[in-house]
Structure formats: C-alpha cells, structure tokens
Amino acid sequence: MNKKLWIASAGLFILLGLVLLAGCSKKQASNEQEEGAAxxxxxxxxxxxxxxxxxxxxxxxxxxxxxxxIDMSQDPACKGTNTSEDMVVDxxxxxxxxxxxxxxxxxxxFEPPKDPVKIDQDGCRYHPHVLGVMAGQTVEVVNSDPTTHNIHPTPKDNREWNESQPPKAAPIDKSFARQEIMLPVKCNQHPWMKMYISVVKTPFFAVxxxxxxxxxxxxxxxxxxxxxxxxxxxxxxxxxxxxxxxxxxxxxxxxxxxxxxxxxxx
Amino acid sequence: MLVACATFLLLIAGALVTSNDAGLSVPDWPTSFGSLYKLPRMVGGVKFEHGHRMVAELVGLLTIILAVWTWRVDRRGWVRKLGIAALATVVAQGILGGITVLFYLPPAVSTAHATLAQTFFCIVVVLALVTGRGWTEAPRMELAESHRLPLTRLATVAAASVYVQLILGAGFRHSGIKLLPHLVSAIVVTTLVLWTITRVLASYGSVAALRRPAVVLMALLVTQLGLGFAAYLTRVQWGQDAVQPEMPMIVSTVAHVAVGALVLASAVVLAMQAWRHMGRAQENKAISPSHLRKAVNA
The missing domain is CATH 2.60.40.1120 (Carboxypeptidase-like, regulatory domain)
Structure with missing residues (x-):
C-alpha cells in the first residue's frame, strides 16, 4: 500500500473515533450535574x-x-437457593x-434522619430488594456472605461508584444527594444480584x-x-x-x- | 502468528467479560483488588475480568518481543514501523481498558476499547502475513485489473466497511447506539464483501494468494450472519428480561465478536494480497485475467 493510502486510512479511523466519542458520551454528561440542584x-x-x-x-x-x-454455581460461596425478585406476587x-x-x-x-438504612448482602442477594432512603441519609452496606461482592449503583442523577467488599469487611457508608426513583444497584461479580434504591426528598415513602x-x-x-x-x-x-x-x-x-x-x- | 493467536484469545476473553456483565467486577485498575501480582479468588465475574487482564498482560509481553524482534530482524522499514505501531496500540489499548474501568464503562470508551482491540488484531495479523514465507518468498504476480473499479480498491473498501460494522456492533453492545445502524450496515457490508469475493473467484480464481482468503472470507461471512441472527434472538428477543447472563446469549454473542474479528482479518488479508499482486501492476506489463486463465489451463 502506498503512503497516501496509509494516511487516508489512518485519517478515516481517527474520524470514526471522534464521531463515536462525540455521539456516545451521554452517560458521562448525566453524571456531571451533581451539584447545584434547586x-x-x-x-x-x-x-x-x-x-x-x-x-x-x-x-x-x-x-x-x-x-x-438463579444459577449461583459461578461462586461456590453462594449457598442456598435464590430466585428472581423482579416481580414478587403472592x-x-x-x-x-x-x-x-x-x-x-x-x-x-425535611432533614434526613441521622439513623442509617441498611443493605445486607446475604446468600448472594440483597436485603431488601427495594429500599427507600432520603436524600443525604446514610446507606450502610454490609456483607454477611463468605465471598467478596462489589456494590455498584448505576444512577442517572447521582454520582456513580463501585466498591468491592470482602467478607467480614467494615460496612460501606454512602449517601445520595439528589432525588432519584428506583436507582439500580448491582454486583458485577454475581450478575444476578440486583436491587433498587429510591432516593426522595421527603420522609413520606414506603415499600x-x-x-x-x-x-x-x-x-x-x-x-x-x-x-x-x-x-x-x-x-x-x-x-x-x-x-x-x-x-x-x-x-x-x-x-x-x-x-x-x-x-x-x- | 503466535501473537495473532494470543490476540484472538484475548478478544474472546474480552467478549466474555462483556457478555457476562463482568466489566466492573474488579473495581480498580491497574491493580486488581489493590494488588499488582496477587491472584484474586477466580469466581463469578472476577474470573472473566481478571482472566482478561492476565491474557492481556501475556499479549503485551509477546507484543514487546514481536516489536523488538521485527525491528532487529526485518529490513523493511514499513514492517519495522508496523511492529512499533503494534506495541503503541497494545499500550493504548491497556490504558483504554483501565479508563473504561475507572469511569464505569462509559459507552464511548468501551466502544473505543473494543474497536482498538480489532485494530490491534488486524495489525498483528498483517505482521504475521508479511513476515511469513508466503509473502517474503513468493514473487509478485503483477496481475492486471479487469474492471473499472479495481479489485485493490474494492477489497480495501470491503475491509473498511467490515471495520465500520465492527465499530457499530461494539457501539450497540456497549449501549452507546441503537441496533439499527448495525443492521443496516450489515446489508452494505455483506454486499461489498460478496462483490469482492465474486470478483476474486470469477477473475482471479486460479491465484491462490487471492482465492484462499476469499474462500475463507466467504465461509466466515456466512457463519457471521448466522451468529448475528442467533445473538439477536438470544440477547435482544429472548434475553431482555433474563435475570442473569444465560449460556445461549453468552455463546452466541462471544462467537459473533470472535468471528467478526476473523472476518475483518480475512478481509484485510485479501486487500493486502490484492495490493501486493495488483497494486503496482502496469496495464501493459500485467497479466490479464483472460491470459491468466489460458496460462493455467495450458
């Protein structure tokens, strides 16, 4: 191949990269608006x-x-039986x-309560599956399992984070600044583990x-x-x-x- | 060839990470759970993510050896530069992989990571091709172009279209874009690749250097279309409400990524061979397809 063709090919690839970067950065943008909420x-x-x-x-x-x-055979430390919780009807x-x-x-x-709300990872599932919390209130995450989990909220309007928590590790304390309903939380080590946190500005909520x-x-x-x-x-x-x-x-x-x-x- | 094979394994390892939704199971980078050397417990998503990092380290090491070896042994300047380009690409790819972990898989970065993986694979496949005996010892054939649109350009456009298709596929896979562009592009790519294959087999079927990659490309294209359909069914149609990544989805999507890489590599090899045997051919000196057929029949 001659030099011109190489340069043209490199230019094409760089252009494609720029188009992709410009077009696909919606996720980053949404996380930038953390502060200054009215x-x-x-x-x-x-x-x-x-x-x-x-x-x-x-x-x-x-x-x-x-x-x-749920098939939990990926991790022998995940004991017991586990079923999907996306629609629990009785x-x-x-x-x-x-x-x-x-x-x-x-x-x-409304001021957020001083007492934290707790999420427990037990049996490689979250307890509770749906949690309500006030904006600014502490969420205390504990791990009762004999295996490491990572806790990874994927919010739209709050700051995203991802931390691992080995067995018997100290609780992880976090809070969410902005109202967000049904904010997904997952564990990437155990991909069936999912829960939702609803962050609201008032204490008037229930599950x-x-x-x-x-x-x-x-x-x-x-x-x-x-x-x-x-x-x-x-x-x-x-x-x-x-x-x-x-x-x-x-x-x-x-x-x-x-x-x-x-x-x-x- | 060794680096190309290891890179192909690395592509599969990377695809397994995405299909198992394990990209963030190791939350830190460049360390894994705070350590550069300790092997974490290889369970759940960690075995995919940390396994991917281990294969990547092996490929990085092999690429350093390849670049140094090529620089010292090969006399062709452009091949030596390609070896350096491979090294630069694998370094950039490692950094992109780190950025995508540290920034929680932003679609643009994850797509760029997937795209650069394919680029790196192409570079090492080209290096394997041009340093092999089939390239270094076989003479140029100086074949003539038989059509208004030369095979060199057609094959190059076909390879570029496959590359664009892989970017669109990666964009969809990493939730950056919708599926439609990938589907529309599949029609364009299939048309261009089939056109190229048909041209090779009709006009240069007796030239093994062109026929072989064309036949391989044909087989891979058919396989890839079938895998694409399977991936669509298992992920988009049946897998939307899955509570965890299911085996049919994992197998079909990983195979779709892997065969996609092979389609691109075959298309690039075909384009390279076309340029080698036809790129510098002068019309008056070159062997025309009709003469070629007569010569072969005789």
Missing part, C-alpha cells in the same frame, strides 16, 4: 396534631410470572413496590410488604399525588386529599406489560 423554598411547618396517613394494597391483575431459579398482591408522595410537599423542607401493603404516616393535611413504582411494570399515580387527622386508602392495580415503556432499566 431546592424548594420551605415555608410551611408540620403541625403533629393534624397529620394523617395513607395506606393501601398494590394488586397484580393477570397471570403472575413464576420466579426464575395471591395477587405485589411486593417490592415503592410508594411515595410524588407531589404536594413543595412547601415543606410494599409480601402482602402488597404499604402505609405512609405523618402526612400534613393537603392534596397530594401518590406514586407507586414497580421495577418492571413502571409507575402509576393517584391524587389524594388528606383531611386533618384523616386516613386515606389508596389501592393500585398493575397489569402485565401495562407500563412497559416506563419500566425501570438497569
């Missing part, structure tokens, strides 16, 4: 004597997918749904138990949007009004594939 002006205070609550049940309508057995009740007050609390400001039930207490009287978010089925919203000392029941029903466009990606 925080709402808090003017209102909560009168504890008037607060109410909202509770309900999340239902699943249709044939629930059977849990898939008698039509949907567990692991994150429910929170999405709108209506802009006039209030449904195995009976699909949730309860959010201490809400000041007012009109709110309550959202229920499931990792595969997406989000549903409902408007509610809480009277002074009132109690409101809100039920949600998810259907298979009904909200695929809003499903939580990882």
């Amino acid at each position: 925080t709402p002006k808090a003017t209102a205070t909560i009168d504890p004597s008037t607060v109410g609550s909202v509770q309900g049940t999340i239902k699943f309508e249709g044939t629930a997918p059977k849990p898939v057995k 008698n039509g009740n949907l567990a692991n749904v994150f429910v929170y007050v999405k709108d209506g609390l802009d006039n209030y400001s 449904t138990d195995k009976d699909g039930k949730f309860e959010i207490k201490g809400l000041p009287p007012g009109t709110y949007t309550v959202a229920a978010v499931q990792e595969k089925l997406g989000e549903q919203d409902q408007k509610i009004t809480i009277a002074p000392k009132g109690s409101q029941t809100v039920d949600f029903t998810f259907k298979p594939g009904g909200a695929s466009a809003a499903a939580m990606g990882d």
Whole structure:
C-alpha cells in the first residue's frame, strides 16, 4: 500500500473515533450535574396534631410470572437457593413496590434522619430488594456472605461508584444527594444480584410488604399525588386529599406489560 | 502468528467479560483488588475480568518481543514501523481498558476499547502475513485489473466497511447506539464483501494468494450472519428480561465478536494480497485475467 493510502486510512479511523466519542458520551454528561440542584423554598411547618396517613394494597391483575431459579454455581460461596425478585406476587398482591408522595410537599423542607438504612448482602442477594432512603441519609452496606461482592449503583442523577467488599469487611457508608426513583444497584461479580434504591426528598415513602401493603404516616393535611413504582411494570399515580387527622386508602392495580415503556432499566 | 493467536484469545476473553456483565467486577485498575501480582479468588465475574487482564498482560509481553524482534530482524522499514505501531496500540489499548474501568464503562470508551482491540488484531495479523514465507518468498504476480473499479480498491473498501460494522456492533453492545445502524450496515457490508469475493473467484480464481482468503472470507461471512441472527434472538428477543447472563446469549454473542474479528482479518488479508499482486501492476506489463486463465489451463 502506498503512503497516501496509509494516511487516508489512518485519517478515516481517527474520524470514526471522534464521531463515536462525540455521539456516545451521554452517560458521562448525566453524571456531571451533581451539584447545584434547586431546592424548594420551605415555608410551611408540620403541625403533629393534624397529620394523617395513607395506606393501601398494590394488586397484580393477570397471570403472575413464576420466579426464575438463579444459577449461583459461578461462586461456590453462594449457598442456598435464590430466585428472581423482579416481580414478587403472592395471591395477587405485589411486593417490592415503592410508594411515595410524588407531589404536594413543595412547601415543606425535611432533614434526613441521622439513623442509617441498611443493605445486607446475604446468600448472594440483597436485603431488601427495594429500599427507600432520603436524600443525604446514610446507606450502610454490609456483607454477611463468605465471598467478596462489589456494590455498584448505576444512577442517572447521582454520582456513580463501585466498591468491592470482602467478607467480614467494615460496612460501606454512602449517601445520595439528589432525588432519584428506583436507582439500580448491582454486583458485577454475581450478575444476578440486583436491587433498587429510591432516593426522595421527603420522609413520606414506603415499600410494599409480601402482602402488597404499604402505609405512609405523618402526612400534613393537603392534596397530594401518590406514586407507586414497580421495577418492571413502571409507575402509576393517584391524587389524594388528606383531611386533618384523616386516613386515606389508596389501592393500585398493575397489569402485565401495562407500563412497559416506563419500566425501570438497569 | 503466535501473537495473532494470543490476540484472538484475548478478544474472546474480552467478549466474555462483556457478555457476562463482568466489566466492573474488579473495581480498580491497574491493580486488581489493590494488588499488582496477587491472584484474586477466580469466581463469578472476577474470573472473566481478571482472566482478561492476565491474557492481556501475556499479549503485551509477546507484543514487546514481536516489536523488538521485527525491528532487529526485518529490513523493511514499513514492517519495522508496523511492529512499533503494534506495541503503541497494545499500550493504548491497556490504558483504554483501565479508563473504561475507572469511569464505569462509559459507552464511548468501551466502544473505543473494543474497536482498538480489532485494530490491534488486524495489525498483528498483517505482521504475521508479511513476515511469513508466503509473502517474503513468493514473487509478485503483477496481475492486471479487469474492471473499472479495481479489485485493490474494492477489497480495501470491503475491509473498511467490515471495520465500520465492527465499530457499530461494539457501539450497540456497549449501549452507546441503537441496533439499527448495525443492521443496516450489515446489508452494505455483506454486499461489498460478496462483490469482492465474486470478483476474486470469477477473475482471479486460479491465484491462490487471492482465492484462499476469499474462500475463507466467504465461509466466515456466512457463519457471521448466522451468529448475528442467533445473538439477536438470544440477547435482544429472548434475553431482555433474563435475570442473569444465560449460556445461549453468552455463546452466541462471544462467537459473533470472535468471528467478526476473523472476518475483518480475512478481509484485510485479501486487500493486502490484492495490493501486493495488483497494486503496482502496469496495464501493459500485467497479466490479464483472460491470459491468466489460458496460462493455467495450458
């Protein structure tokens, strides 16, 4: 090949590289906006004597997918049996749904609790599978397994990190600065290990138990949007009004594939 | 040839890392879990990621030997420079691999890492080709071009299109772009490669230096199209909701990457042979395809 052809080929490859770099850097850009989030002006205070609550049940309508057995033979230290947790349905009740007050609390400001929330890695799975935490609150990650894990949150709006944690290592304490619903967390050493952390600015959130039930207490009287978010089925919203000392029941029903466009990606 | 084979293994090791979603199972670089020499427990994703690093170190070492050897032994300046280019590429590739770990697999960097891997593989395949007896001892054939679009250019464009296709495939695999560009490009690449193969077999079928890579390229292209379809089914259609990487997806996607590298290498070898035997041919001196056929038949 002559010199000109070599130069032309090298130029083509460099050009392709530049096009790729320009076109594919969306992931980096999204992580740059960590600071400077506008925080709402808090003017209102909560009168504890008037607060109410909202509770309900999340239902699943249709044939629930059977849990898939996970093959953990890649690591002999992962003992026991493990099944998929992306849709846990018991008698039509949907567990692991994150429910929170999405709108209506802009006039209030909340400090994150001093107590940390805990994630345990036990049996090569995360406990819990879905966790709610306030922005700025400490998340304490512990490893109860006799094997090393790496904890790797892949947020869109918070700072990404990835740390390994050997057996019996000290807990890893982290916090997330910005609100982000269903932030995926995974272990790259054990690729079946997945969980979600929902970071919110208020303390008004809950995760449904195995009976699909949730309860959010201490809400000041007012009109709110309550959202229920499931990792595969997406989000549903409902408007509610809480009277002074009132109690409101809100039920949600998810259907298979009904909200695929809003499903939580990882 | 040894470096080329080791590099092919390295490509497979790298593809296994991606298919097993194990790219960040070792969170640090250049150390592995804080050590440069201690072997971590090779379980789960670590066996893929650290295994990839170990094969990469072997290839790096072999490339240093190759570059020094070529510089000392080969008299051709461009071959010596190619040896140095191989060394520079493998160093850059190692750094890119480190950057992609430290920055949590940004699609652009991971795609560049995958692309540079293919580039490095091509360089060592070319080095194996031009330092082999088939190149150094066999005389140039000075074949004539029989068409308006010379085979040299056609084969070069075909090889470049395969390279672009591999970039698009890597972009999709590392979540940087959608699948459609890779699919559209597959049609273009298939057309160009088939056109090149047909031209070689129709006009220069008796020239072993051209026929052999063309036949190999044909077989690899068919295999690659089948593997591409299998990878689409196992990853895009059936694997979307998989709770963990499943064996059919791993096998089909890794094979698709590996055979893709072989398609590129074969296309580059064919282009190199075309330039060698036809690139400098003068129309009046060269052997025309019709004369070639007559000569062979006689």
